[in-house]
Amino acid sequence: MASSSSSSYGIEQLQKECYYEWMSLQAKHIVDLKEALMRQRSNAYNHHKLEELVGKIVNDFQSYAKRRSELTDKSCSSYFAPSWNSSLENGLLWMGGCRPSSFIDENIDDGHDGDSSMSDLTATQLEKINDLHVKVIREEDKLTKKYANFQEDVADMPIAVTAFWRDSVEADVAVEDALDKHEECMGVLMAEADKVRVETLKRIVEVLTPVQAAEFLLSGKRLHMSLHEWGRAREDRGYGCVHVRMQQQG
Template sequence: MSMLPITGMCLSQTNQNDNFDAETFPKFFECWLAEQNQLLRELLDAEKPKTHLTDEQLQALISKVVEHYEYYYKAKSKWTKQDVLSMLSPTWRSSLEEAFLWIGGWRPSMAFQLLYSKCGLQFEAKMNELIQGLRTCDLGDISATQLGQVDEMQRRTIREEREITDVMARHQETVADASMVELSHVVTEMNMAKETKEDGEKKELENKVESTLAPKEEGLEEILLKADDLRMRTLKGIVSILTPKQAIHFLTSAAELHLMVHEWGKKKDARKGNQISPVTQFSDLYASED
């Protein structure tokens, strides 16, 4: 089983000279997906019965996968501070992915649905062993105590998720506040009058537009960072409840779902002629081994 070093290579390749612009993030994202694909191979190897890894070895792989997510959100936060609008409306994601986005990413409560779905599938697949009292050590073998902890965490996460959603709704309403309405009226009148403005007047108006929009963007940045923080805390929280072997199965399912939905969406967009930023293909994921 190969071990991929998480070195920050993607960030260094796409962020030379501190150039955190919207055009460089798709390149970073492509590189990060390629790393996730390689990590998925390691997770799949670790799942195999013939792969006899100790809990310490499994935990090392889990830590590396979690660090890879942390690495993504750390990089994303830097780009967010430079161009929050692009991060909230990512052109490098497919239309399918965009339809399911929650504040620039995956909805935290979805992680629990993923966990429950995988638990059910693995329970059904090994029902006979479980009925006989045999341990399967996967998510079908999750205990009542663990389920109670997951349920408690899910309630907290949903509460936080709703709070952030409400904050976003209130912030979106500010696009129609008095300053925006007044400014849009002034600019419209000038455009309709077709007046030729001096460069100084144009610059003054541009500055006024920027100063009016600035707090709107700052608010969006704060909300997006909170949403990403909740996403990361949710992932780490679920992993902390599971045994090492169970965590491997959960992280495998999370990576599979992320990569496959991305590819399915790309293919749908390609059939419809939609253009998105190029990313790595993963259709041969199970066709070859490292």
């Protein structure tokens, strides 16, 4: 049996690899979607093929979530502020990933301004999307509440008492068990959040036509990839606020 230390290191490595595989797959999705939408516009592509592509991409997301969930089961803390994310992305994180409700905000125009990034939705579609939005926010709130309770539980655990009565900060068996249990609970919660993410994506795509769905996925993936790049770039050259302020004052 490998030592627990090297195995655990292996797991964080696997989580990182899993993430970068997903990012590279998303880069491919972007190319595929662009190509398919271009062909569609020149009538060289039929709706059925576009539908297939959209279905494949949604399945890829589900597989990614499944793989992540397997890795989460072993060690989930790192997913709540991954080292491979920029600070910008970590500040946007909800339960180790994006907010399912943001799928709707980011891409689906509510018809109130002219900057639609997607082919126009019908009134029926808009109604369905709005209903979904409300439902998803409700599910998010439920999980956010659970998360808050888990966080409070840590403070409530035998830890507090242990920490109070002993001088040493060395963790004993009771503390380690409590922390393990906490990590397991967080893992279960993240799996639930992943389920909401996947389900929301599926339900959105069901409401849309294949062209709209392809546009929606393309926009979302571009935003995701862009945020990663921008976050890193901002860190590399120092943080944005300061930069801008100094220019204004300079």
